[in-house]
Amino acid sequence: MRKNVPSMVKDEKLIQKRREQMIKAAVSLFKEKGFHRTTTREIARVAGFSIGTLYEYIRKKEDVLYLVCDSIYDEVRERLEEQIKPGVKGIDRLKQALHAFYQVMDDFQDEVLVMYQEAKSLPNETLPYVLKKEIGMAEIFEKLIQDCVDEGMLQLTEEEVYGASHNILVQGQMWAFRRWALRSHYTIEEFTKMQEAFIIQALNPINTANRT
Amino acid sequence: MRKNVPSMVKDEKLIQKRREQMIKAAVSLFKEKGFHRTTTREIARVAGFSIGTLYEYIRKKEDVLYLVCDSIYDEVRERLEEQIKPGVKGIDRLKQALHAFYQVMDDFQDEVLVMYQEAKSLPNETLPYVLKKEIGMAEIFEKLIQDCVDEGMLQLTEEEVYGASHNILVQGQMWAFRRWALRSHYTIEEFTKMQEAFIIQALNPINTANRT
Amino acid sequence: MRKNVPSMVKDEKLIQKRREQMIKAAVSLFKEKGFHRTTTREIARVAGFSIGTLYEYIRKKEDVLYLVCDSIYDEVRERLEEQIKPGVKGIDRLKQALHAFYQVMDDFQDEVLVMYQEAKSLPNETLPYVLKKEIGMAEIFEKLIQDCVDEGMLQLTEEEVYGASHNILVQGQMWAFRRWALRSHYTIEEFTKMQEAFIIQALNPINTANRT
Amino acid sequence: MRKNVPSMVKDEKLIQKRREQMIKAAVSLFKEKGFHRTTTREIARVAGFSIGTLYEYIRKKEDVLYLVCDSIYDEVRERLEEQIKPGVKGIDRLKQALHAFYQVMDDFQDEVLVMYQEAKSLPNETLPYVLKKEIGMAEIFEKLIQDCVDEGMLQLTEEEVYGASHNILVQGQMWAFRRWALRSHYTIEEFTKMQEAFIIQALNPINTANRT
DNA sequence: TATGAATGAGACTTCATTCAT
DNA sequence: TATGAATGAAGTCTCATTCAT
The missing domain is CATH 1.10.10.60 (Homeodomain-like)
Incomplete structure (x- = not known):
């Protein structure tokens, strides 16, 4: 891997x-x-x-870039996983993960930015490995969402689950790569809260206040 | 400007x-x-x-990059504006704009990618100009959403409107910068439809079909 | 070519x-x-x-070496050919060529040495071209000898003609690459005279003075 | 030494x-x-x-080259000497030595080539030692030829003996450094036979079959 | 206004050699 | 005596930029 x-x-x-x-x-x-x-x-x-x-x-300068990317993913993932506690379930678990993810994106702003901008310079052989790691990140959220679907709390097709997870990732990463537009409007807490609301709303959970 | x-x-x-x-x-x-x-x-x-x-x-190589970025924005914007017809109103108008935007993102995939990856190399003096153009793009959607708010079809604070518009932008641009993850799952039509649904849902419009 | x-x-x-x-x-x-x-x-x-x-x-350093080798061959050949007058025939013509060749080897000592020592560093694609030029040099003598054979002045098989011509070349080039051993014993004129005698003797011409 | x-x-x-x-x-x-x-x-x-x-x-990389050259000479010489039996005399002894020499040149093709191409990189202090060894090789043949002269079988001046011995060396070594031109025309046996004939002929032995 | 030859700083990379362990 | 990590001088090659024509 x-x-x-x-x-x-x-x-x-x-x-x-x-x-x-x-x-x-x-x-x-x-x-x-x-x-x-x-x-x-x-x-x-x-x-x-x-x-x-x-x-x-x-062997070559590019190798440094690969090592950097690889290491960033490992760190991001480690941080993320240590913050998702096993007790919680369902939508709350997803929310918890979102919280953790936004926190990590804030902590690793620069690193995320570097990856967005420099990934194209990765040694050709290694790009797939790095992309696989990014997909792995998405899969964390895919799984959390799919659990909600399986428990009947969300109604989403498989492709929607996939799309939602990538949206979540990108909406978190944008805190890093659009900070020039966001920092002046939100603290990370405000941003997290807002994005969380948008995302949960977008997933349209069954049996919430806005139904009935 | x-x-x-x-x-x-x-x-x-x-x-x-x-x-x-x-x-x-x-x-x-x-x-x-x-x-x-x-x-x-x-x-x-x-x-x-x-x-x-x-x-x-x-004067210098970087100038070419600036000219390129500048020109891409102009073209994207032009394309976008020529597809937003003046007749339609409210949420439908927003939907129309989303449609147009996703279409343009598909047409300008490579250009968008270039901008995402190379913007950091812009001549220092010019970065603000380019960011201002990106903000200008967001403002198109800000305005469309704000109109809906003003007409009472959406209930959003000013900061939510701002955030939503940036989300919209990023969720469209990701078709360009995450195509390695998306192309295998969606056609641009499917993607557009899905993202549109997510976005509209996230904005939680009052009194629409999915209520009652 | x-x-x-x-x-x-x-x-x-x-x-x-x-x-x-x-x-x-x-x-x-x-x-x-x-x-x-x-x-x-x-x-x-x-x-x-x-x-x-x-x-x-x-394009690369090796190209210089190729240009050098190529140019040396052209010069050597040109010099050689301009000294072989068309009038003379048979063994005398061969002798004349030998004379000219030894003269040229003396003039181009350093160049010949360089070629002997550095040819192995030639760009891979070009080595065959250079070897072909060396073969071309041998062919000059092959032809001269073959003419003598055809005129009945020498009795040699085809392979002997080929071998003799390569011997001639090497016995001339050694003036360049073994000068440390030869200079102290001969002037170029002495060396030429000696080698010429050896070579003509080796070819064993029919009906010459040293027979009877 | x-x-x-x-x-x-x-x-x-x-x-x-x-x-x-x-x-x-x-x-x-x-x-x-x-x-x-x-x-x-x-x-x-x-x-x-x-x-x-x-x-x-x-002490330095060049020392390896010196050790290599030195060792090659020792091996070549050892091989050569063990094949020259003491019984035979005169021209036959010379022929025997030629035979042995060509055999060794065939066995040590690569080594001979290395020496031809790399000798110039020898540590300055050591080049004379190596050249002395090469001269030593020549002296083997010088001695063999001089014996023939002393016995009245060859009529050669001292300088001709010296020259002949260097010719012999070079005509053997060329099997290594011109194999690209020779291998396609001769086996080592054919080459040996041909060169031997050329050399003996060149030395013009008195009172042999090709006289009278 | 157009050309393209000339420039040289500076980038990446290699590798002989040293020296602490 | 053996090891191998560390060093940095030096090599090849690129390329943005200039300027005479």
Whole structure:
């Protein structure tokens, strides 16, 4: 599932450590100037080692981008999953997930933005892996919605469930990639509340006040 | 409102002609390989003139990107406005606009994608102009929704109207920037229908068929 | 027959001029330090233009090597042919050619050495072209010898003719690539005379003075 | 006579063992890609130890080349000498040596080629040693020919003996460095036979069958 | 106004060599 | 004695931009 980036170095622990340094450096640089305007030398320097060392842990500059994207997904997902508690059920569970997701999108604004803008520069072989991870994100919401459907709380076709989950993702991600338009109008809490209302409303849950 | 890109050439007619050639060439190249991987030489070649001539009409490569973005907005907007007929009113008018918008997003898939991915490379001075155009797009929908509110068909606060309009934009644009996830599930017609339903539902119009 | 090295520059006259400068610079550098230890920057500098300009006339460093080899062959051949007068016939004609060839090998010592040592670094596509040129050189002598055979002055099979011609070439080229062993023992005139005697003797001409 | 390559390691047995591994690895790599395109890491890897260990036994990459050349000469010479039996005398002894030499050139094709192409990259201090070895090779034939002269079977000046011996060497080595031209025309046996005939003929032995 | 040859800073990447473990 | 991670100088090549024609 994960594409391995080959390294000249054997010590796996060390690889992990150095790549963490590298990713951290890269994310902060990519945020600031984008992938193309960031040089490998800068990445190495900010990471705290030499250009030679950088290339002991990757083959080409693009590999850094892949490592960055891969790592962002893992972090986003981890954060998200640790906030969805198993107790709650149905629509409330979905709401809880939405809350968590918006929170994470706020925390990872820059990272999400980087991914939106630079994914096209990923090494060709790796793009599918990254897209699969994005689909995996959507599937979290698909499952939550489908559970509601199965329990009779929502009436949606399969394709609607799929579409809704992608809408949810995009409506959360826009907090990152449209902040220039949103920050001046909402706090993240206000935004979350509003989007949550829109989404729940759009899913048109059965037996709510606006029926009868 | 529009930032002028200085040119060495005086003849305005000629400027317009050359820039059209240039933009057409650039769009097709940016679609294919992105802004950074496209060279000025290529742009000139595809445009049908020499690199020297290219630089008679712009100062730097980034200027081409600005011209491209600017032109895409104008075209998108033009297309959109020519499809919103003045006769219809209220929710139906909004629906009509949604329809038109999704159609345009389908027609301009590549262009929208380019803008999403390359906007960050715009010359610093010009980014605000381009963002203002995007806001202008949102305002079209803001106005349509606000009309419904004013006519009592929707109950939404000002901030909700603003948020809804940005949601609409993003839910249309995602047809371009998430086609890898959507194309396999929907035709543009299916997608339009689904998204329209979600949006209208989210706006929760008073006294419609799904009430009673 | 000749593999064309593509150039960014259109003006054919200019291409020729610049490539001459480039080849001259490269030969003198390759002589001194070999292909691998010569940098493209040095070639450009010695040629009298910038590194950027160099790359307007070639695609990769290896192209310079090809141009160099190609040009050396053309020059060697030209020099050789202009010294073989049409009047003379038979063994004398062969002797005349040998003389000319040894003279040329003396004049082009460094160039021949460069070719012997660097040919393996030629771009893969071009090696066959260069080898064909070397075979072409051998064919000059093949023809001269075959003429003698046809006139009944030599008795040699076809394969012997072929072998003899390659021996001739190598025995001339060794003046270049074994000068460390030969210079201290012979002048080029002495060497020529000796090798000529060996070769003619080896071909064992019928009915000459050393028989009876 | 042999230039010593300094080593950090004291144990002479170990030095010898490691260097053998190293040379074997290097030869096979140099054959394949030449000296410059072979990396020290590769040499160490193929030799079966680490890059750190490699540098315990040499000072610089060039040292490997020297060790390789030196070892090739020793092997070639050993092979050659073990095939020249002491019983035979005169021209026959020379013929026997020629035979042996051509056989060895066939066996060591790649090695001979490597030496021809890479000798120029030898460490400056060591080139004379290597050339001396090549001269030593020539001296084997010089001696054999001179014996014939001394016995009155050949009439040659000292310089002719020297020249002939170098011709012999080169005419054998060409089986390695011109195989692209020869392999398609001759087997090694045919080639040996032909060259032997040419050489003996060139030496013009007194009182042989082709006289009278 | 149009051309395109020239420029050179700067990007990525490699690899011989060192040195702490 | 063996290891292999770290280093950084140096190499190749690209490309935005200029300017003489």
